[in-house]
Amino acid sequence: MFDVKEIRKDFPMITNHPDLIYFDSGATSYKPQCVIDEVRNYYEFDNANIHRGDYDISFKVSKIYDDTRKTVAGFINAPRKECIVYTYGATSSLNTVAINAGNKLLKKGDVILTSEVEHASDILPWFIAAEKSGAQIRYIPFNEHALMDLKDYEECFKDGKVKIVALPYVSNVMGYIYPIREICMIAHKYGALVSIDGAQGVPHLKIDVQDFDIDFLSFSSHKMLGPAGIGVLYGKYDLLEQMDPIFYGGGSNARFYEDGRIILQKTPEKFEAGTPCIEGVLGLRKAIEYLESIGMDNVMEYGIELSEYFIEKLEKLDNVEIYNKGSQSGIVTFNIKGIFAQDAASYFNKMGISVRTGNHCAKLLQNVIHVNETIRASLYIYNTKEEIDRFIDVIKDTTIEKCVDSVL
Numbered sequence: 001m002f003d004v005k006e007i008r009k010d011f012p013m014i015t016n017h018p019d020l021i022y023f024d025s026g027a028t029s030y031k032p033q034c035v036i037d038e039v040r041n042y043y044e045f046d047n048a049n050i051h052r053g054d055y056d057i058s059f060k061v062s063k064i065y066d067d068t069r070k071t072v073a074g075f076i077n078a079p080r081k082e083c084i085v086y087t088y089g090a091t092s093s094l095n096t097v098a099i100n101a102g103n104k105l106l107k108k109g110d111v112i113l114t115s116e117v118e119h120a121s122d123i124l125p126w127f128i129a130a131e132k133s134g135a136q137i138r139y140i141p142f143n144e145h146a147l148m149d150l151k152d153y154e155e156c157f158k159d160g161k162v163k164i165v166a167l168p169y170v171s172n173v174m175g176y177i178y179p180i181r182e183i184c185m186i187a188h189k190y191g192a193l194v195s196i197d198g199a200q201g202v203p204h205l206k207i208d209v210q211d212f213d214i215d216f217l218s219f220s221s222h223k224m225l226g227p228a229g230i231g232v233l234y235g236k237y238d239l240l241e242q243m244d245p246i247f248y249g250g251g252s253n254a255r256f257y258e259d260g261r262i263i264l265q266k267t268p269e270k271f272e273a274g275t276p277c278i279e280g281v282l283g284l285r286k287a288i289e290y291l292e293s294i295g296m297d298n299v300m301e302y303g304i305e306l307s308e309y310f311i312e313k314l315e316k317l318d319n320v321e322i323y324n325k326g327s328q329s330g331i332v333t334f335n336i337k338g339i340f341a342q343d344a345a346s347y348f349n350k351m352g353i354s355v356r357t358g359n360h361c362a363k364l365l366q367n368v369i370h371v372n373e374t375i376r377a378s379l380y381i382y383n384t385k386e387e388i389d390r391f392i393d394v395i396k397d398t399t400i401e402k403c404v405d406s407v408l
């Protein structure tokens with residue numbers, strides 16, 4: 001296991017705000033100095049576009065940009081770097097898959113199998129794909145803890161209509177890890193493809209796209225210590241080959257003609273029209289190297305340790321309702337009895353604690369857990385048990401009066 005005290009020294013946000021407790025890494029993580037330096041270094045020493053300049057700095061940056069695909073591929077164990085498409089974030093990756101499915105894979109009567117725990121970015125694109133193709137959305141039955149039974153999941157395939165499955169690796173509200181290997185195995189048995197929303201899973205857990213046999217995996221750099229504005233779409237190469245870009249423009253075409261013919265670049269460059277987030281790619285490489293230096297097994301183990309510790313402490317308080325007692329990835333979701341989540345967050349903010357409240361972009365989840373507004377504390381490698389203790393003391397003392405005072 002790593003030394004969290006040492007880790008904390010790498011994060012300027014912690015040094016610059018020593019009294020602030022940041023429990024909102026599910027929204028975006030802090031960045032270590034090495035990532036910040038890399039982005040800054042690009043602007044100070046290597047500022048050039050990629051693949052567009054016939055000079056040394058452009059060659060240098062283009063090479064790092066291209067080589068980073070190998071780093072990303074290694075991180076998720078993709079079989080080749082050409083399976084890695086740079087996008088603007090998980091949302092643009094998920095849209096790329098859904099738009100292609102709507103245009104090319106799905107037809108009237110087909111079924112898109114998903115769940116009511118999805119983040120908006122993994123359900124709205126599928127609504128559009130359904131509307132476009134005439135396919136239907138089907139929701140896997142989840143119990144009131146937002147967990148599924150694999151038998152119920154398999155039952156959803158029995159009429160032979162499911163063509164694609166869209167599910168998260170980890171729920172952004174419940175913090176549960178879904179059984180991706182089994183999900184893919186069952187879907188493939190019935191000839192369906194699987195698109196996994198890895199936005200909350202990839203930063204915290206080891207993932208092996210080949211072992212799990214995932215068809216598509218989407219994730220964002222900014223939730224895993226890297227810069228914002230850059231994300232990844234992993235796809236099996238033969239599937240990416242069959243897909244069309246969402247955007248067209250410079251960098252993604254080999255040739256075009258006055259009669260409208262376009263010869264696209266090969267996969268994955270055909271998906272990457274326009275100047276990409278170059279500094280984001282460079283920063284993402286550093287973020288991955290940083291996570292790898294800690295070891296994803298350790299990251300995962302520490303996430304479980306923090307969640308368990310937090311939940312154990314919360315369970316001892318009688319003014320708290322916890323919604324995800326089995327959380328394993330640093331996400332703890334709860335309410336203070338009789339207090340509106342946002343009012344509680346205002347008080348926490350006054351006490352120097354940052355959390356998120358509301359429905360967390362998972363607006364259908366209330367159909368499953370029967371509560372709409374919750375407080376979500378999402379922790380990462382730089383958080384400590386001492387911070388949890390401080391938060392627990394604040395929660396213990398939270399009253400309606402204190403919350404109202406903080407809102408006014």
Ligand SMILES: Cc1ncc(COP(=O)(O)O)c(C=O)c1O
Pocket residue numbers: 026027088089090091092119121122168170171172197199200220
């Ligand atoms: C589960 C999940 N999916 C998708 C997204 C979208 O990620 P981004 O906003 O980085 O595109 C988020 C962001 O919070 C998320 O938590």
